[in-house]
Amino acid sequence: MKAVDDITFSLKEGETLGIVGESGCGKTTTCHALFNLLPPGGQLMGGSIHFDGTEITAKSQKEMQKIRGKEMAMILQDPMASLDPLFSIFDQVGEPAYHHRKLRRNSLKTQVEELLGMVRIPSPSIRMKEFPHQMSGGMRQRIVGAMALAGGPKLIVADEPTTNLDVTIQLQYLELLKELQDQTGVALIFVTHNLGIVAKMCNQIAVMYAGKIVEQGTTRDIFNQPQHPYTDALLKSIPVLGNKDPLYVIPGQPPNLAEPPDGCLFHPRCPKADQRCRVEHPPEVVLQNAQSSVCWMTHKEEQHA
Amino acid sequence: MSQISSVKNATVLIFPSIQRIILKSRNLPILPIAIIVAVLFLAIFANLISPHDPERSVKDTETGRPIDNYLPPFWMDGGSIRTPLGTDFHSRDILSRLIHGSRVSLIVGLVGTLAAGLVGTTLGITAGYLGGWWDQIIMRVTDAWLALPSLIFAIFLASVLRPSLWNIVIILALVFWSRYTRQIRAEVLALRERDYVRLAEVTGASRLRVMVKHILPNTLNTVMVLFSLTIGVAIIIEASLSFLGIGVPPPKPAWGLMMADGRGPLIAGKWWISVFPGLCIMLLVLASNLLGDWLRVRLDPQLRNR
Amino acid sequence: MRRFLSVRIFYSILTLWLLTIIVFTMVRLTGDPATLWTDYPGVSEEDLDMVRERWGLNEPQITQYWKFVSNIFRGDFGTSFQFSMSVTDIYFQRLPNSLLLGATSFLISLIIGVPLGILSAVKVNSRWDSIGKLIALLGLSVPGFFVGLCLILVFGVQLGWLPILGKGDQFFDIRYLIMPAFSLGWYFAGSLLRLTRSSMLEVLGSDYVKLARLKGMPEIVVIAKHAFKNAMIPVLTLAGLQLVLMINVAVVVEVIFQWPGVGSLLIEALLGRDFPVVQGAVLMAGAMIVGINLLLDVLYAMVDPRIRISG
Numbered sequence: 001m002k003a004v005d006d007i008t009f010s011l012k013e014g015e016t017l018g019i020v021g022e023s024g025c026g027k028t029t030t031c032h033a034l035f036n037l038l039p040p041g042g043q044l045m046g047g048s049i050h051f052d053g054t055e056i057t058a059k060s061q062k063e064m065q066k067i068r069g070k071e072m073a074m075i076l077q078d079p080m081a082s083l084d085p086l087f088s089i090f091d092q093v094g095e096p097a098y099h100h101r102k103l104r105r106n107s108l109k110t111q112v113e114e115l116l117g118m119v120r121i122p123s124p125s126i127r128m129k130e131f132p133h134q135m136s137g138g139m140r141q142r143i144v145g146a147m148a149l150a151g152g153p154k155l156i157v158a159d160e161p162t163t164n165l166d167v168t169i170q171l172q173y174l175e176l177l178k179e180l181q182d183q184t185g186v187a188l189i190f191v192t193h194n195l196g197i198v199a200k201m202c203n204q205i206a207v208m209y210a211g212k213i214v215e216q217g218t219t220r221d222i223f224n225q226p227q228h229p230y231t232d233a234l235l236k237s238i239p240v241l242g243n244k245d246p247l248y249v250i251p252g253q254p255p256n257l258a259e260p261p262d263g264c265l266f267h268p269r270c271p272k273a274d275q276r277c278r279v280e281h282p283p284e285v286v287l288q289n290a291q292s293s294v295c296w297m298t299h300k301e302e303q304h305a
Numbered sequence: 306m307s308q309i310s311s312v313k314n315a316t317v318l319i320f321p322s323i324q325r326i327i328l329k330s331r332n333l334p335i336l337p338i339a340i341i342v343a344v345l346f347l348a349i350f351a352n353l354i355s356p357h358d359p360e361r362s363v364k365d366t367e368t369g370r371p372i373d374n375y376l377p378p379f380w381m382d383g384g385s386i387r388t389p390l391g392t393d394f395h396s397r398d399i400l401s402r403l404i405h406g407s408r409v410s411l412i413v414g415l416v417g418t419l420a421a422g423l424v425g426t427t428l429g430i431t432a433g434y435l436g437g438w439w440d441q442i443i444m445r446v447t448d449a450w451l452a453l454p455s456l457i458f459a460i461f462l463a464s465v466l467r468p469s470l471w472n473i474v475i476i477l478a479l480v481f482w483s484r485y486t487r488q489i490r491a492e493v494l495a496l497r498e499r500d501y502v503r504l505a506e507v508t509g510a511s512r513l514r515v516m517v518k519h520i521l522p523n524t525l526n527t528v529m530v531l532f533s534l535t536i537g538v539a540i541i542i543e544a545s546l547s548f549l550g551i552g553v554p555p556p557k558p559a560w561g562l563m564m565a566d567g568r569g570p571l572i573a574g575k576w577w578i579s580v581f582p583g584l585c586i587m588l589l590v591l592a593s594n595l596l597g598d599w600l601r602v603r604l605d606p607q608l609r610n611r
Numbered sequence: 612m613r614r615f616l617s618v619r620i621f622y623s624i625l626t627l628w629l630l631t632i633i634v635f636t637m638v639r640l641t642g643d644p645a646t647l648w649t650d651y652p653g654v655s656e657e658d659l660d661m662v663r664e665r666w667g668l669n670e671p672q673i674t675q676y677w678k679f680v681s682n683i684f685r686g687d688f689g690t691s692f693q694f695s696m697s698v699t700d701i702y703f704q705r706l707p708n709s710l711l712l713g714a715t716s717f718l719i720s721l722i723i724g725v726p727l728g729i730l731s732a733v734k735v736n737s738r739w740d741s742i743g744k745l746i747a748l749l750g751l752s753v754p755g756f757f758v759g760l761c762l763i764l765v766f767g768v769q770l771g772w773l774p775i776l777g778k779g780d781q782f783f784d785i786r787y788l789i790m791p792a793f794s795l796g797w798y799f800a801g802s803l804l805r806l807t808r809s810s811m812l813e814v815l816g817s818d819y820v821k822l823a824r825l826k827g828m829p830e831i832v833v834i835a836k837h838a839f840k841n842a843m844i845p846v847l848t849l850a851g852l853q854l855v856l857m858i859n860v861a862v863v864v865e866v867i868f869q870w871p872g873v874g875s876l877l878i879e880a881l882l883g884r885d886f887p888v889v890q891g892a893v894l895m896a897g898a899m900i901v902g903i904n905l906l907l908d909v910l911y912a913m914v915d916p917r918i919r920i921s922g
Contacts, residue, residue, distance in 0.1 A: 043318050100827060
């Protein structure tokens with residue numbers, strides 16, 4: 001089963017890339033592939049994954065351990081599950097700093113305090129002696145953020161970080177992430193199904209469907225002129241305040257990746273699909289503005305424009 | 306700005322894990338079922354299958370006198386095919402005693418566990434559903450009862466009751482009921498909140514009716530799993546009691562009893578009297594444990610990790 | 612933590628009390644207790660009356676129960692018929708032997724069960740896992756006394772390496788100790804393996820373990836520091852319950868190997884119709900279980916910060 005099929009994207013320093021798609025489209029697997037930490041039964045076949053000048057696919061697990069947590073870090077969806085209930089905050093936030101940057105004792109303590117301060121945890125010197133179950137959900141996710149920063153990474157991947165948070169706190173957290181990015185210059189990859197978040201946080205977007213990237217481009221371009229029907233549908237399904245029309249829902253279900261349909265993977269649900277779409281898989285079409293889309297219809301749009 | 310990361314033409318394949326494959330296929334655990342069926346068969350048709358009378362010594366066909374005792378199994382020196390697994394001190398055929406002994410193990414194991422299940426489930430359902438002081442009492446008693454070690458309690462009961470087959474069944478019921486009660490009660494507490502139960506209550510069904518018609522059928526899965534897991538322990542307890550001499554009274558053959566009889570000869574090197582019944586016990590318990598595991602995985606995914 | 616513990620202590624005391632009620636009623640429900648005291652042929656009605664007088668069996672049940680409990684409270688379990696000493700004396704004389712056996716078995720089970728369980732979980736679905744699962748299954752299905760007999764057969768009789776019966780003259784003699792301890796620990800090793808394995812598997816699939824790996828922690832740290840400690844908590848609680856079962860198997864194992872502990876004492880008393888000892892041993896066994904459970908709760912409270920700080 002191809003969880004992720006022949007994807008290509010790139011990211012520059014300080015940029016934020018948003019990976020958007022429904023559940024099961026392969027966005028989480030992509031992130032794990034970046035870290036070379038696939039689940040048991042998963043295997044990387046072909047292609048290259050480049051990070052900061054080195055080839056990830058060529059590295060052994062031991063070598064990867066030096067990179068993970070230090071050069072690249074991840075924030076997961078569920079803050080409670082991300083933190084080990086048996087160890088103190090200091091212990092967990094300090095772990096990457098201890099292992100990767102070899103900080104000890106006082107410098108370690110100061111560093112943890114500093115990190116907790118950066119994620120706006122009040123009274124960090126007291127808090128760090130406490131345990132995860134004593135914190136609120138929003139605080140926990142911020143601590144996870146501090147953990148991610150502890151190694152001094154160049155890239156942070158956030159996999160649906162606000163999905164499990166209270167709606168009222170979500171915005172705060174996003175703003176915090178943006179602030180941290182401004183402060184440290186770290187590159188962000190944001191994985192989400194929520195286009196609203198993408199609009200706010202990201203300058204580049206990659207839309208994934210059934211394991212493939214179906215459209216890529218800058219946030220502005222994609223929102224203004226979506227090329228792929230799936231992207232179009234996603235944008236249409238964002239509810240607009242004041243609009244009383246029924247919500248647009250994409251008909252059908254994502255395909256079973258163990259038995260994918262012929263031709264374009266989206267064709268069973270696509271309003272614009274024609275005979276060619278059902279039979280032949282479309283190539284990637286790159287437009288002048290570097291926006292790309294994997295759709296037979298893209299040509300036609302260009303011709304019209 | 307320099308590039309921090311680039312991914313080119315990467316593909317990730319995921320192979321479904323072996324466990325998922327096993328769970329998807331309707332793999333019936335053939336071996337355990339076969340063993341249990343075989344033992345059942347032996348128990349039911351013991352009189353027809355067993356070559357000799359288990360309670361009397363085997364007689365030499367020509368002279369009419371008892372043949373040698375302590376004959377080894379047929380594949381060893383001195384053994385004869387007429388008594389394939391050897392003879393014991395009283396020149397009784399081991400194989401025949403094994404076959405008849407299955408009756409005791411099965412009856413006691415099955416009926417005892419069933420009785421325990423009946424009592425335990427009833428108490429569990431009533432405690433969980435009716436609540437209040439009844440629940441409190443049952444819970445406390447159950448907890449205390451669970452603190453009683455099964456075999457020791459069984460030994461204690463065996464000392465106050467006269468030894469007999471049915472008394473052993475009663476003992477087993479008394480020892481094991483609390484296991485059912487605790488787990489069933491926990492499940493009933495959750496079931497009680499389900500919509501169809503609420504609906505039945507609202508439409509005026511009596512509490513008895515709700516318990517029998519709605520709650521009971523939904524606990525049957527757990528009951529079956531508990532049942533299959535408890536049978537193994539029950540059989541071992543029965544065997545232990547027989548071994549210690551306080552189980553089913555002789556001369557009725559019981560596997561545990563045979564093992565006890567064979568203990569002395571074992572030290573003198575005559576191993577077959579103890580080992581064969583031991584193997585039988587082991588196979589039966591193994592089979593029921595495997596069956597119980599399979600049932601547990603199939604019937605209740607929540608219990609899977611236990 | 613204090614609240615958690617005081618609740619547990621309260622329930623333990625309650626359980627102990629219920630235990631005495633259960634034992635008391637069981638004896639009286641099944642007939643005239645006098646016959647239990649004097650079960651030999653040719654006992655006359657007068658003898659029975661004398662026994663009833665002596666043991667206060669003619670008084671109302673409540674009074675009898677009160678006497679029963681207050682005696683127990685003072686540590687008086689009666690006098691043994693066979694040994695002509697108080698039940699408590701004979702019990703505590705034999706107890707250290709059982710404790711030695713139990714402790715050794717526990718150690719053996721721990722050494723076999725936990726590492727294999729961890730190995731099975733870490734290398735799940737591999738050959739190691741299959742071996743681990745097989746050992747667990749055998750441990751749970753093969754009765755301890757069968758293992759004991761086989762061991763005697765192989766090592767005692769046919770190979771002649773180890774002595775078969777008894778305990779030997781020294782307190783700690785490994786040659787006498789090893790076979791009974793192994794037979795006793797066999798079952799517990801199997802269940803420990805299974806418990807450790809499933810607990811580890813659950814923990815290894817959790818997010819914080821995943822995150823630890825994503826943080827670039829070497830695998831050993833992930834397993835030893837995060838996974839192990841978290842996995843052991845449920846193992847502790849469940850293991851305590853399983854430990855209880857070892858007391859059961861100990862009875863038969865002690866009889867087989869003629870190990871002079873409280874298990875064989877129970878059987879000797881039973882066969883010798885020495886009822887006070889039987890009753891005393893049962894009560895003590897129940898009390899020990901309640902005690903062990905309480906101890907485990909204390910351990911649990913100390914290890915898990917969730918209980919320690921806000922429990």
